[in-house]
Amino acid sequence: MKKDKIGDPLSRIDGRLKVTGGAKYSGEYKLPGLTYGVLVSATIPCGTVSSMDIQAAGKAPGVLAVITPFNAPKVPGYQPGAARPVRGLKLFNDDKVYFNGQPIALVVAETFERATYAASLVKATYKAEPFETDFHKNFDKGVIPNEGRYKDYVRGEADAYKKAPVVVEQDYMLPSEMHNPMELHVTTAFWDGDDKVTLYTKSQGVIGSQRSIANAFGLEVANVQINSRFVGGAFGSSLRTWPHEVAAVQAARLVKRPVKLTLTREQMFTLVGYRPLTIQRIGLGATTDGKLMGITHESHSQTAVYEEFTENAVNVSRFLYASPNANTRYKVVPLNVGVPTPMRGPGEATGSFALESALDELSYKLNIDPIELRLKNYTDMDPERNLPWSSKFLKECYQLGAERIGWEKRPTKPGMQRDGDWMVGYGLGCGAFGAYRSKTQVRIKLTPDGSVNIQTATSDIGPGTGTAMTLIAADILGIPAERISFELGNSAFPVAPTQGGSQTVSSVGSAVHDVCIALKQKLNTLAGLPADNTAEIEYATILQRLNLPSLELTQESQSGEEARKYSMYSFSAHFAQVHVHSLTGIVRVKRLVAVVDGGKIVNHKTASSQMIGGAVGGIGMALTEEAIFDDRFGRYVNGNLADYHVPVNADAPDIEAIFIDKPDPIINPIGTKGLGEISLIGVAAAVANAVFNATGKRIRDLPITPDKVLMT
Amino acid sequence: MSKRRNAPPEGKDLLKGSRRDFLKQSSLLSAAALTPGTLIRAANEQWDEKVADAFEKLPLNLEVNGVKYSVNVEPRVTLLDLLREQLNLTGSKKGCDRGQCGACTVHVNGVRINSCLSLALCNEGKKVTTIEGLAKGDVLHPMQEAFIKHDGFQCGYCTSGQIMSAVALVKEGRTQSPGEISEFMSGNICRCGAYSNIVKAIQEVKNSQS
Incomplete structure (x- = not known):
C-alpha cells in the first residue's frame, strides 16, 4: 500500500479545482434572487454628513434600497450598552465621518451595473471639520497605546x-503597505426568518466571523452560518469582521433577499486595513x-x-x-x-x-x-523572558x-x-x-469503504492547509492520502482558530494528529488488540466485521504547561x-x-x-x-x-x-x-x-x- | 429634461441631456440589427426610465467554451460580468475591474484579453474560451497539469488568468527563456508570489511541445 508521510512533497488536494476554475470563492454562489450591494464613500476626511439626497438613486432602475446614516435599521451590537458590543467603525450608525473613503451609503439593486450606477447618484452634503492625516506633522502627538x-x-x-x-x-x-489579496473582499448574506443568517464571506476565521456577526445582530451563535471554503488570499486583511460585512447582513435583512457586497480595489485601500x-x-x-x-x-x-x-x-x-x-x-x-x-x-x-x-x-x-x-x-536563551528556547x-x-x-x-x-x-x-x-498553538477541535469519520473524512473550522487562505492536514492524517493512519477528504471553512465544523500568526499547522495539525491516534486506538480496541498496537490493521475490515456504518470521533487538542x-x-x-x-x-x-x-x-x-x-x-x-x-x-x-x-x-x-x-x-x-x-x-x-x-x-x-x- | 424623474443630476452636458437622446442617435447611427423604431418610440414618448431600461438590453450572440449563447445584455455590462454573473462561469476572476491584474484573462478568437476591459456587446459572434473550457472532459490541459505539478499557485484566485495567459504565451512563442516568460507574464499579478513556479510550469509545457 502506498504510504504518504509527513515531509513528502504532496501536490495540493484542491489543485484540480483551482486550475479548472471549479473552486468557488465567496462571491461566486449563484443564489436565487441574488441582489448586489455597492458602497458610496465619503469625500471628506472628517466631519459630519449634514444631509443626503437619495431620491435619484432610489428611483433608478432596479434599485431596492439605499441605506444611509439617516434611515439605516439599527444594528443591535452598535448601540450603547449592547450586551455584546462590536468594536471598530459602526457603519451607518451615525452621521460622523472619520476618514476619507468611509462608506456613507449602501445601494442595493437587482444587478451589479444598476447598483453601481445608482450609487453614483447619491449626493451628500457635509459639515467638514479640520482633519489630520499628515503623519510627519503629527509625529509628536504619538501616544502610548492603552493596552498594557x-x-x-x-x-x-x-x-x-x-x-x-x-x-x-x-x-x-x-x-x-496594502495587503491587496487578488480576490476583492466580498460578502454574500441571506436571512432565514428574523433570527438566522448565512454568509459566504472572505474570512481567515469562520468561527471569529460567526461570533462577530452574532454579536452585531444579537443572534444565537449557532444561528449564524459562515462559509469561506476558498479564500483568494488575505495576508491578514480577513482576520477580523469588517463593517462592510455587517452592512451586507443588514441590507439582506432589509430587502429580504440575498445581498452580495463586493468592495472595489480602491475601497480595499481604505476599508480592510x-x-x-x-x-x-x-x-x-x-x-x-x-x-x-x-x-x-x-x-x-x-x-x-x-x-x-x-x-x-x-x-x-x-x-x-x-x-x-x-x-x-x-x-x-x-x-x-x-x-x-x-x-x-x-x-x-x-x-x-x-x-x-x-x-x-x-x-x-x-x-x-x-x-x-x-x-x-548570538543568544542561547531568550533574554527578554529569561527562558530557554x-x-x-x-x-x-x-x-x-x-x-x-x-x-x-x-x-x-x-x-x-x-x-x-x-x-x-x-x-x-x-x-x-x-x-503559537491554539486550542482546536477536529472531527474524524471512518466509513466501511476505508475512506476517512476530517472536518474542522479552520481556513486556507493559500498555504495549503487541507493538503498539510491530509498528509498528517495519512502518515498517522498509515493510509494513502487519496483515501482522506479534508473539509474546512465552515462554522458548523468543530472549533478551530483563525488562520493567522503562523499557527495553523501547529494548532490544527496537532489536533489532526491527536484525533488520528485516538481513532487508531479505538479501532485497535474494537479489534480486540491492545490500544497501542502498532502493527498494521485493516480499518475497513474491522468496521465491516462489527457491522458498524461508520466510526466517528471528535478530539480537542491544546498546549499544556510547556508553553510557559x-x-x-x-x-x-x-x-x-x-x-x-x-x-x-x-x-x-x-x-x-x-x-x-x-x-x-x-x-x-x-x-x-x-x-x-x-x-x-x-x-x-x-x-x-x-x-x-x-x-x-x-x-x-x-x-x-x-x-x-x-x-x-x-x-x-x-x-x-x-x-x-x-x-x-x-x-x-x-x-x-x-x-x-x-x-x-x-x-x-x-x-x-x-x-x-x-x-x-x-x-x-x-x-x-x-x-x-x-x-x- | 427637467421632468425626467431620474436624470443624472450631473454630467447633463456631457451626455447631451439624456439617455433617450443617446438612444435616438446611436440607434440611427449604428444599430441596424436592433429595433430602432421601438427605441425611438420609447424615447419620444418619454416612457418611464424603468420601461426604457428593458429596451436598453441588446441581443448578443457569442460562443463560450463551444456553447452558443443568445442573451440580452445592457451595453455597460463587461464580458467578465456577463461570464460571472449571467452565464455562471465564475472561473474567470475579478481582481481589479480595471485591466490591471490579469485575473480575468480569457481568450477571444484565440487571443488573450482582459475580459473586464471588454464590453460584452463587443464580442458579437466571437468565440470565447475561459478556464472552464480548457480541459477536455476529465483530461486536463497540459498547462493545468504543469501548474499542479510545479505548485504554480497558492490561494488560486489569479490562477485562471495565469493559465489562460500561459497557454496564449506558448502559442505566441514568447517562451524562449525564463526571462522572456517572466516579462510576458507580468500582466498577471500573483500576490501569493508563485511566480517562479509559474515560470517552471510554462517552461515544462513549452519544452514538451518543442
Missing part, C-alpha cells in the same frame, strides 16, 4: 547604547570587538482616530540578540485614516527591517562580517544560507563589484516570529544578491536564499511555495510598495494595482527556500513551528543591506526606488 503590553520596556539600563565606544543611531521609515506607516529609531552600541552593549528601539506608527491599532514593531529588539541593556518605546499616532490591520509578519517585519539594517550599519563601522557580528551576539537553529541558517548564496564572493567594502553597468552586492536580514516554560519562535535568515544599475538606479534582486528554522516541515512542496511567496512580498516591501497619501484631501492617490506596485513576475528572482527541518521537541507532537510570517520577516533588510553592499548608499526609507538610489 505596549508600555516602555527596559532591560538593564535605558539608552545604554549611547555610552558604548561604537554607536549607530538612525531612523528608518516604512510607508503604509493595511500595514501602517511607521518611523523607527534604532540605537546600537557595541564594544570595538563587536559585542552589543545596548539596543534601543523606538517606533511611531499611524492608527485611526476611531480605533487603536497596535503591533509588535519593537519586540524583536528585546530577544533576538544578547545585549545586557535593551529598551523599547512604542507609540501610535491617531489620524483621520482607516484603521490598519495585521499584514503578513505584522510588526516583526517592520521592526526587523530597522534592527537588521542598523546591525548591518554597525558591521561596516566595526569592519566585522555581518554574519560574524550576529554570531558574536524550545528550539533554535539560527546558526545553522546563517551557515547554510552563506553557502548557497556564495557569501564568500561578497565584497567587504561596498561598491567594489560590478557586472557591466550593474553594481553587485550581498545582504543578510534575519527574522523571528512567535510559534519555554520561549518558542521560528527563525529565519534571508540572503539577497542584488544588481543595482549604475546609471538608472534600478535595483534588481537577482537571487534570494531563504533559510528557515520552522521546526518540522509537513509538506515540502507547499512549504517551499509559502517561503518563496513571502520572499516576493518582502521584495515588494523593499523595492516597490508604497501607498501614497495626499494630505490636502486625506486620500490615497495610488489606490489601484497600476499605481500601487506589488511585485510582478519580472520582479521575482530565483528564490530558494531551505529548511532546517528539525522538529521542535516542545511545542506540539509533530514539532512544527510555523512559516507564514517568517517567510517575509527579514527580507526587506536583506535587500536594503545588499543595496548598500553594492553601492555604498544606505537607504533607510522604503521602498528603495531608483530616485532614492540616485539622489542618496
Whole structure:
C-alpha cells in the first residue's frame, strides 16, 4: 500500500479545482434572487454628513434600497450598552465621518451595473471639520497605546547604547503597505426568518466571523452560518469582521433577499486595513570587538482616530540578540485614516527591517562580517523572558544560507563589484516570529469503504492547509492520502482558530494528529488488540466485521504547561544578491536564499511555495510598495494595482527556500513551528543591506526606488 | 429634461441631456440589427426610465467554451460580468475591474484579453474560451497539469488568468527563456508570489511541445 508521510512533497488536494476554475470563492454562489450591494464613500476626511439626497438613486432602475446614516435599521451590537458590543467603525450608525473613503451609503439593486450606477447618484452634503492625516506633522502627538503590553520596556539600563565606544543611531521609515489579496473582499448574506443568517464571506476565521456577526445582530451563535471554503488570499486583511460585512447582513435583512457586497480595489485601500506607516529609531552600541552593549528601539506608527491599532514593531529588539541593556518605546499616532490591520509578519517585519539594517550599519563601522557580528551576539536563551528556547537553529541558517548564496564572493567594502553597468552586492536580514498553538477541535469519520473524512473550522487562505492536514492524517493512519477528504471553512465544523500568526499547522495539525491516534486506538480496541498496537490493521475490515456504518470521533487538542516554560519562535535568515544599475538606479534582486528554522516541515512542496511567496512580498516591501497619501484631501492617490506596485513576475528572482527541518521537541507532537510570517520577516533588510553592499548608499526609507538610489 | 424623474443630476452636458437622446442617435447611427423604431418610440414618448431600461438590453450572440449563447445584455455590462454573473462561469476572476491584474484573462478568437476591459456587446459572434473550457472532459490541459505539478499557485484566485495567459504565451512563442516568460507574464499579478513556479510550469509545457 502506498504510504504518504509527513515531509513528502504532496501536490495540493484542491489543485484540480483551482486550475479548472471549479473552486468557488465567496462571491461566486449563484443564489436565487441574488441582489448586489455597492458602497458610496465619503469625500471628506472628517466631519459630519449634514444631509443626503437619495431620491435619484432610489428611483433608478432596479434599485431596492439605499441605506444611509439617516434611515439605516439599527444594528443591535452598535448601540450603547449592547450586551455584546462590536468594536471598530459602526457603519451607518451615525452621521460622523472619520476618514476619507468611509462608506456613507449602501445601494442595493437587482444587478451589479444598476447598483453601481445608482450609487453614483447619491449626493451628500457635509459639515467638514479640520482633519489630520499628515503623519510627519503629527509625529509628536504619538501616544502610548492603552493596552498594557505596549508600555516602555527596559532591560538593564535605558539608552545604554549611547555610552558604548561604537554607536549607530538612525531612523528608518516604512510607508503604509496594502495587503491587496487578488480576490476583492466580498460578502454574500441571506436571512432565514428574523433570527438566522448565512454568509459566504472572505474570512481567515469562520468561527471569529460567526461570533462577530452574532454579536452585531444579537443572534444565537449557532444561528449564524459562515462559509469561506476558498479564500483568494488575505495576508491578514480577513482576520477580523469588517463593517462592510455587517452592512451586507443588514441590507439582506432589509430587502429580504440575498445581498452580495463586493468592495472595489480602491475601497480595499481604505476599508480592510493595511500595514501602517511607521518611523523607527534604532540605537546600537557595541564594544570595538563587536559585542552589543545596548539596543534601543523606538517606533511611531499611524492608527485611526476611531480605533487603536497596535503591533509588535519593537519586540524583536528585546530577544533576538544578547545585549545586557535593551529598551523599547512604542507609540501610535491617531489620524483621520482607516484603521490598519495585521499584514503578513505584522510588526516583526517592520521592526526587523530597522534592527537588521542598523546591525548591518554597525558591521561596516566595526569592519566585522555581518554574519560574524550576529554570531558574536548570538543568544542561547531568550533574554527578554529569561527562558530557554524550545528550539533554535539560527546558526545553522546563517551557515547554510552563506553557502548557497556564495557569501564568500561578497565584497567587504561596498561598491567594489560590478557586472557591466550593474553594481553587485550581498545582504543578510534575519527574522523571528512567535510559534503559537491554539486550542482546536477536529472531527474524524471512518466509513466501511476505508475512506476517512476530517472536518474542522479552520481556513486556507493559500498555504495549503487541507493538503498539510491530509498528509498528517495519512502518515498517522498509515493510509494513502487519496483515501482522506479534508473539509474546512465552515462554522458548523468543530472549533478551530483563525488562520493567522503562523499557527495553523501547529494548532490544527496537532489536533489532526491527536484525533488520528485516538481513532487508531479505538479501532485497535474494537479489534480486540491492545490500544497501542502498532502493527498494521485493516480499518475497513474491522468496521465491516462489527457491522458498524461508520466510526466517528471528535478530539480537542491544546498546549499544556510547556508553553510557559519555554520561549518558542521560528527563525529565519534571508540572503539577497542584488544588481543595482549604475546609471538608472534600478535595483534588481537577482537571487534570494531563504533559510528557515520552522521546526518540522509537513509538506515540502507547499512549504517551499509559502517561503518563496513571502520572499516576493518582502521584495515588494523593499523595492516597490508604497501607498501614497495626499494630505490636502486625506486620500490615497495610488489606490489601484497600476499605481500601487506589488511585485510582478519580472520582479521575482530565483528564490530558494531551505529548511532546517528539525522538529521542535516542545511545542506540539509533530514539532512544527510555523512559516507564514517568517517567510517575509527579514527580507526587506536583506535587500536594503545588499543595496548598500553594492553601492555604498544606505537607504533607510522604503521602498528603495531608483530616485532614492540616485539622489542618496 | 427637467421632468425626467431620474436624470443624472450631473454630467447633463456631457451626455447631451439624456439617455433617450443617446438612444435616438446611436440607434440611427449604428444599430441596424436592433429595433430602432421601438427605441425611438420609447424615447419620444418619454416612457418611464424603468420601461426604457428593458429596451436598453441588446441581443448578443457569442460562443463560450463551444456553447452558443443568445442573451440580452445592457451595453455597460463587461464580458467578465456577463461570464460571472449571467452565464455562471465564475472561473474567470475579478481582481481589479480595471485591466490591471490579469485575473480575468480569457481568450477571444484565440487571443488573450482582459475580459473586464471588454464590453460584452463587443464580442458579437466571437468565440470565447475561459478556464472552464480548457480541459477536455476529465483530461486536463497540459498547462493545468504543469501548474499542479510545479505548485504554480497558492490561494488560486489569479490562477485562471495565469493559465489562460500561459497557454496564449506558448502559442505566441514568447517562451524562449525564463526571462522572456517572466516579462510576458507580468500582466498577471500573483500576490501569493508563485511566480517562479509559474515560470517552471510554462517552461515544462513549452519544452514538451518543442
